[in-house]
Each structure stands twice: as structure tokens, then as C-alpha cells.
Amino acid sequence: MLAVLASLSFVLALTAAGLAVVALRRTSPRADGSDLPTDVLGLRQEVAALRAETGAGLRHLAVVRYDAFGDMGGHLSWSLALLDDSGDGIVLSSIHARSEARTYAKNIAGWTCEAQLSPEEDEAIAHARP
Structure with missing residues (x-):
């Protein structure tokens, strides 16, 4: 059992x-x-x-405002960096004078530009970089 x-x-x-x-x-x-x-x-x-x-979206951006000319105030000029994760995109700049404003666009690839950048455009790219 x-x-x-x-x-x-x-x-x-x-x-x-x-x-x-x-x-x-x-x-x-x-x-x-x-x-x-x-x-x-x-x-x-x-x-x-x-x-x-x-990753391919323009998600890194920064704006730098400044006075392009010494006799004007108000920080009416600006540079805007619009970049993706790999540092490709564009920098737009608008320079304001007393009687006119001019706008410029420069292509950015890999966080650098073939054209010469202004110090303000360099600063905008640096601020947009993660």
C-alpha cells in the first residue's frame, strides 16, 4: 500500500x-x-x-537677438538656427537697419556651414546644439 x-x-x-x-x-x-x-x-x-x-525633424532651435548697428537699439536683428539631430538644417538671419531689413538663409550640414557665419549665427547654432 x-x-x-x-x-x-x-x-x-x-x-x-x-x-x-x-x-x-x-x-x-x-x-x-x-x-x-x-x-x-x-x-x-x-x-x-x-x-x-x-530624428530628421527640425527639433533643435535657438534664436539670438542683437543690435546689428551701434546707433540702433531694441535688439531688432536676429539669427534663428533650425536643426535636426545630426546638425543638418538652416540658419535664418534678419538684419534690421533704419530704413530696411534684409533676411539671409544659410544651409547647415553636420553643425557647420560652407559659407562664413556671423558671430551671432555661430552663437545660435551653439545654443541649438544639444
């Missing part, structure tokens, strides 16, 4: 261990996300795509 109870206990223990392994496989996360519902996987892919797209 004792042998029957011992073998029955052994079989029950094996069955419980097997069920525990199956339960662990169902609940433990997998690196590839295959254990997640398809809508969650879809959301993860959307978030990854949005992160990739935002």
Missing part, C-alpha cells in the same frame, strides 16, 4: 512540475515579443517608426 501511495505521489509531482513548466512558458516574456498580443506588437512598431522619423 505504501508503494502505491509513493508512486501516486511521484506521478502527481511530475504532473505538477509539467504544468508549472507550461505555465512559465506562457507567462515569461520572450525577447522577440512573440508572447504579446498583435495589437501591442503593432504599437511597438509604430513607436519605433515614430522615433526614427523624429
Whole structure:
């Protein structure tokens, strides 16, 4: 009788261990996300795509206001840097004089410019850089 109870206990223990392994496989996360519902996987892919797209957005910006001429006040001239994560973008400058205002645009690639930059444009790029 004792042998029957011992073998029955052994079989029950094996069955419980097997069920525990199956339960662990169902609940433990997998690196590839295959254990997640398809809508969650879809959301993860959307978030990854949005992160990739935002890197190319002009998200780094800075404005420097200044007096271009000594006889004028009010900081009416300005330089604006609009750059993406890799430092590509544009610097816009508007120089205000008494009778007119002129606006200039310069391309920026990799945080530098082929054209000569004014000190204020350099400052705007430096402030926009993370």
C-alpha cells in the first residue's frame, strides 16, 4: 500500500512540475515579443517608426537677438538656427537697419556651414546644439 501511495505521489509531482513548466512558458516574456498580443506588437512598431522619423525633424532651435548697428537699439536683428539631430538644417538671419531689413538663409550640414557665419549665427547654432 505504501508503494502505491509513493508512486501516486511521484506521478502527481511530475504532473505538477509539467504544468508549472507550461505555465512559465506562457507567462515569461520572450525577447522577440512573440508572447504579446498583435495589437501591442503593432504599437511597438509604430513607436519605433515614430522615433526614427523624429530624428530628421527640425527639433533643435535657438534664436539670438542683437543690435546689428551701434546707433540702433531694441535688439531688432536676429539669427534663428533650425536643426535636426545630426546638425543638418538652416540658419535664418534678419538684419534690421533704419530704413530696411534684409533676411539671409544659410544651409547647415553636420553643425557647420560652407559659407562664413556671423558671430551671432555661430552663437545660435551653439545654443541649438544639444
